Amino acid sequence: MTERIHTYCAQCFAGCGVVAHIDNGRFVRVTPDREHPNGGICSKTQAAPQLVYDPNRLKVPLKRTRPKGDPDPGWQRISWDEALDTIAARLNAIKAEHGPEAVAFYRPSVAGSAASDYWPWWTRLANAFGSPNRVSATHICNWHRDSGSSYT
Incomplete structure (x- = not known):
């Protein structure tokens, strides 16, 4: 029997309501929560x-051992x-050669994940580094709300 869990999507800031379908302890499907706005x-x-469950999902740090452009990055x-x-x-080498302004700190769309509250400490890191450059992403289905809110 498939268990249905009402929750929300954490892949962007919109937090859309979803129903996660769990079959024998495995996440098998997600459908919209029609009661969500x-x-x-x-x-x-x-x-x-x-x-x-993608077998190629990156779970550990990897380092390239061959030059860029090599068919096998090693x-x-x-x-x-x-x-x-x-x-x-x-980062320190870039700062030494080009100054702290040469680095931009990028914020992806990770709402609802373990990293969703990182923007304040990410900002502190950018400030300590000396960079005024902070870039933020939004998502395809909610950019109009984010953009509109910045003007009002």
Whole structure:
């Protein structure tokens, strides 16, 4: 028997109401919650089960070992510490050569995920780095609300 859980989509800021269908403990399908004001879902939401179970889903840091353009990038698994150290070193090298304004801090659309509250600390990181450049994304089905709200 399939269990139906009323919840919301966390793939963008709209938070559309959905019904998650769980079959034997596995997320198998998502459908719109018709009682939610939006009453529909987009293709990203429809693809949620495939995103969750995709065998190629990236779950660990990987480092390219061959030059860009090589048909085989030679991905090698590295530790989270090495990944963060590599990122910090590259950011500091850019800052040293071109100044902090050469780096923009990008905010993807991750509402409802574990990272949905990160914008304040991301802003603090950008400020500490010295960059005034912060870029934000929205989503295809709600950009008009985001844009309109910025003008009122």
